Amino acid sequence: MFATYLVVTLLAAALTGSAAVANLIGHEYPKMEADRNRVPRSWVRPLGVLLGAGAVGLLAGFxxxxxxxxxxAGLVLYFLGALGAHVRAGNFRLGAWALFFVVALAALTVNLAYAAVVG
Structure with missing residues (x-):
């Protein structure tokens, strides 16, 4: 069980952390997605801070x-909010969103399962 918890949590932290870095350095992809989803570009960096906090929190969980x-749990809620932004804007290009959401949900699942086992 620990190996699964370790791998999934590290994967989620790495994926989320890379998205945070992209947002924080002002990479063009997060800006294009913000435009596509009708989210102000001024939100890109604060959203990156939230992603970064989620990645650090996953690692702190060890x-x-x-x-x-x-x-x-916070990352799952973050990506549910992102789904809402996609739907509101009529943007149904959800491939990247699905990857991030599934990894965050997997991290939550293994965190809860590992806590129940270690208990």
């Missing part, structure tokens, strides 16, 4: 497990 669970 030391304080409740932080990892809360970070994973």
């Amino acid at each position: 030391v304080v497990p409740v932080l990892g669970t809360l970070a994973a």
